[in-house]
Amino acid sequence: MVNKSAQFKNMTKHIRQVPEYIIREEEKLTAASPFRQKFHIEAKSGFLNDPNGFSFFNGKYHLFYQWTPLAFKQDPPIWHHGWYHIASLDLINWEDLGPAIESDTELDKHGTYSGSAIVIDDKLFCIYTGNTWTNTQTDNWRRLPYQVGAWMDEYNQFKKIDKPLIIDTFADCTGHFRDPKIWKHANDYYAILGAQRKDLTGTAKIIKSEGHDLTKWQKYGELKTGEANLGYMWECPDYFELNGQGVLLFSPQGLSPKDNYFQNVYQTGYFIGEPLNYENLDFKHGQFHELDAGFDFYASQTLEAPDGRRIMMAWFGISEMEYPTTKYHYSGCLTIPRELIVEDKKLLQRPIVELEKLRKKEKKADILIDSMTELDTTENVTQELDFEVNLGSADSFVLDLRANQDNSQHTRLIIDRKNQYCILSRKESGISFAEKYGTERKRKFKFGQNLRVHIFVDVSSVEIFIGKGEVVFSARIFPNDNQTKIFAQSIGGKSQLTGKVWDL
Numbered sequence: 001m002v003n004k005s006a007q008f009k010n011m012t013k014h015i016r017q018v019p020e021y022i023i024r025e026e027e028k029l030t031a032a033s034p035f036r037q038k039f040h041i042e043a044k045s046g047f048l049n050d051p052n053g054f055s056f057f058n059g060k061y062h063l064f065y066q067w068t069p070l071a072f073k074q075d076p077p078i079w080h081h082g083w084y085h086i087a088s089l090d091l092i093n094w095e096d097l098g099p100a101i102e103s104d105t106e107l108d109k110h111g112t113y114s115g116s117a118i119v120i121d122d123k124l125f126c127i128y129t130g131n132t133w134t135n136t137q138t139d140n141w142r143r144l145p146y147q148v149g150a151w152m153d154e155y156n157q158f159k160k161i162d163k164p165l166i167i168d169t170f171a172d173c174t175g176h177f178r179d180p181k182i183w184k185h186a187n188d189y190y191a192i193l194g195a196q197r198k199d200l201t202g203t204a205k206i207i208k209s210e211g212h213d214l215t216k217w218q219k220y221g222e223l224k225t226g227e228a229n230l231g232y233m234w235e236c237p238d239y240f241e242l243n244g245q246g247v248l249l250f251s252p253q254g255l256s257p258k259d260n261y262f263q264n265v266y267q268t269g270y271f272i273g274e275p276l277n278y279e280n281l282d283f284k285h286g287q288f289h290e291l292d293a294g295f296d297f298y299a300s301q302t303l304e305a306p307d308g309r310r311i312m313m314a315w316f317g318i319s320e321m322e323y324p325t326t327k328y329h330y331s332g333c334l335t336i337p338r339e340l341i342v343e344d345k346k347l348l349q350r351p352i353v354e355l356e357k358l359r360k361k362e363k364k365a366d367i368l369i370d371s372m373t374e375l376d377t378t379e380n381v382t383q384e385l386d387f388e389v390n391l392g393s394a395d396s397f398v399l400d401l402r403a404n405q406d407n408s409q410h411t412r413l414i415i416d417r418k419n420q421y422c423i424l425s426r427k428e429s430g431i432s433f434a435e436k437y438g439t440e441r442k443r444k445f446k447f448g449q450n451l452r453v454h455i456f457v458d459v460s461s462v463e464i465f466i467g468k469g470e471v472v473f474s475a476r477i478f479p480n481d482n483q484t485k486i487f488a489q490s491i492g493g494k495s496q497l498t499g500k501v502w503d504l
Contacts, residue, residue, distance in 0.1 A: 013104040015069060015081070026073060026329055033328035035460040035478055038382045039358055039504055040316065041094065041334040043084065047071035048332035050179075050236060050299040051313040052083055053100075053117035056306055057124045058154050060087045063313065064100055065334065066114060072329040082112040083128070085156065090354050091311070091337045097156055101128065107146040107164055108132070114179040114236060116191070116301065117152075124152040125214055127165065127191055129178035143175030144168060147193075147207065149214060165217045170205055173197055177205065181238045181301070185278060187211060192223065194234040194250065202234035202252050203227075206281060223248070224282045225271065231255050236268075236299040239276065242310050243342040246275040246283060249291065249300050249312075260442040261290060265318050268298050272345050286345060293443040294424060294464075294474035295434070296321075302340065310340040311352060316461060316474060324431045324478045325460075335474060336456055336463060348469035351456065359384060359502040367488070367497045369397070372407065375486040380503040381479075385455040385486075391417045392449070393493030400487040401457055402429070402479040407487050411462055411477050413453070418492070420446055422471050424464065430479035443471050456504070 012018060026045035030036075042048060046069035053064040067084035085100035103112045108130030115128025130146040147166035152158050169177035176196035183190055189209040197203055208220040223239075231252035238249040248271045255262040273285025291300060292314075300314035317323065317332045325331050336355060341348040361378050365387065377383065381402065389397050395418040403410035409430060414423040427439035447467060454465040464473040488497055 011103075011109075014102055015099050018070065022073070023069070026070060030328050030330040033325055033330070034481070035325050035328075037333055037458045037460060039092075040336065040458050040461065041065070041086065043067055043069065043330055043332065045069050045330050047330070048084075048334070049315050049317065049319075050114045051301045051315065051334055052114050052128065053124075053126050054301045054303045054313055055117040055119065055124060056303060057117075057119050057152075060089055061091055061303075062087050062117070062124065063094075064117075067099070071331070072326060087156075090357065091352060092354050092357050100152075100156075100158055101126070101150060101160075103130075105130070105148075105160060105162075106132070107148050107160075113145075114299070115148075116181045118182045118184065118189070120212075120214065122154060125182070126150045126152060126158075127180045127182050129180065129193075130164070131178075145175055145177045147180055147191075147217070161215060163215070165209075165215065166207055166219065170195065170219055170222070173203075173205070174200075176233050179236045180207070181236075183240065189214060190220070190278075191217075192237045192239050192248075194237050196233045200232050201229055202231040202254070204234055204237045204248070204250065221281045223276075224280070225285065227288070230288060235266075236301065238300065238302055240302060240304070240310060241275050242340065244275070245342050245345070246273050246285070247271070247340075247342065247347065248283065248285070249302065251299055252288075260444070263438055263441060264295065264297075265320050265437060266298060268292065268300055268314065270347055272342065272347060289347070291347070291349075292472050292474050293422075293441055294472070295426065295437070295441060296461075296476045297335065297474045309352075312338050312340050312349070316476065321434045321437075323476060324433055333461070338472075341469065343468070346470060349472045350465060350469045351454065351463075355384070355456070358504040361503040363501045365497055365499050365501060369394075369488050369490045369495045369497050372487055372489045375488060375497075375501070377486050377501045378503040381457065381484050382459060382504045383455075383457045384502045384504050385453070385457070385499065386501075387453045387497055387499035389415060389451050389453055390449060390496040390498070391415070391451070392490070392495045394490040394495040395492030396490070397495050398489045398491065399453070400485075401455070401462055402477060402483045403485040403487050404480070404483045405485060407485070409480065409483055410487070411475065411479075413455075413464060413473075415447075415451060415453070417447070417449075420444060422466055422473075424473040424475060426475055426477055429475075429477040430483060433478070441473060441475075443473075445471050458504075
């Protein structure tokens with residue numbers, strides 16, 4: 001067993017303690033990467049993962065992300081470091097506000113983990129999990145989580161509450177107890193947290209603060225879902241109500257692959273059901289659905305926008321996967337913001353309308369597709385494609401994105417009308433990675449002759465929205481410089497492609 005006392009002893013508490021030349025060297029190396037995204041949020045260096053504290057405060061959207069700036073540099077040592085802060089008027093153009101919360105107290109000294117935020121009067125209240133370890137001098141070390149509070153004022157200055165809101169975990173759980181998502185109901189405040197029972201199964205627990213005093217919380221109980229064996233740990237739970245339905249988003253770890261589902265290292269999905277019963281915490285719901293059918297999606301978090309929309313961000317990546325960007329000492333980005341809509345007890349995802357602000361040069365398409373056809377598109381590799389595909393007499397329609405001249409390399413979307421499948425393959429996308437988890441994702445989807453396909457292509461990613469948003473594929477890809485083409489073809493007949501392409 002590693003002596004964690006020695007491992008943690010010399011951890012750097014504040015990024016300002018790191019010599020500036022080291023930070024600049026890391027940022028310079030990261031900036032040299034050919035895979036830097038154009039319109040997705042990335043860190044200037046190091047490791048980015050979960051979105052946190054997603055909120056609307058003081059006239060702006062505020063977003064924090066998990067941040068370890070020197071994750072790929074051994075010296076000086078920085079642990080899972082903290083929250084980095086950005087803000088925006090429109091969810092598109094982001095202001096860099098720098099480090100927000102760092103792992104610098106006894107309550108979070110071994111990691112500032114995920115959490116959320118809510119507006120209280122003229123301040124933003126943040127709640128997060130502070131990770132610590134006890135018994136580090138022995139082989140019998142133990143995780144001791146604290147739920148920690150902090151206030152942010154109108155000047156974006158933070159002050160932590162010096163006493164923990166909740167100490168340790170529930171009696172029937174292990175030390176895996178984290179990621180509080182806060183909301184208000186009636187006159188009280190609630191937060192839902194991911195947890196692991198002592199029998200090593202995942203669940204969600206709820207804590208409660210009565211009235212307006214957010215320094216006093218109680219362990220309220222377990223969310224009653226009836227799911228006794230859905231993975232070994234639930235991370236990043238997020239409960240909200242939309243269109244009269246209760247919705248729980250969460251990331252269960254430890255699901256076994258089943259047919260075409262649960263193919264990633266870890267999954268993110270949801271339950272939809274009746275609104276939560278706050279008296280007994282009963283949540284009656286339907287079956288678990290994966291939120292994204294692609295390769296790289298985890299740890300989602302939502303907010304209610306001022307106009308009532310439910311908007312979601314997520315980590316465009318997954319733990320335990322090494323991406324080609326690590327060569328440049330960074331990893332991870334966030335997805336584009338998506339609006340969530342409940343329709344017929346399904347959760348639909350659509351790109352937020354604000355993304356239209358990114359559109360530049362436009363080209364229209366109205367093409368009869370038979371054999372392999374190169375599309376006349378814009379000059380950039382960063383594009384938005386919004387097509388209506390009329391499958392006509394075709395059995396299937398194939399769209400090859402980020403392709404080279406002879407189309408031997410591409411990211412391939414297949415609309416299989418005959419078998420009613422949508423398939424995304426990154427087998428020939430460019431630089432290979434994470435192949436042990438498969439190079440294809442497949443989703444059964446009932447559709448007719450016409451189908452909308454809405455795609456966002458960045459330098460090293462694609463996000464594909466199919467139909468009304470019933471199926472979404474998110475995938476990191478790492479093409480070569482010469483992969484700038486788009487091809488389409490029909491199989492078993494002819495199809496018609498109509499729509500627009502924009503530079504972004």
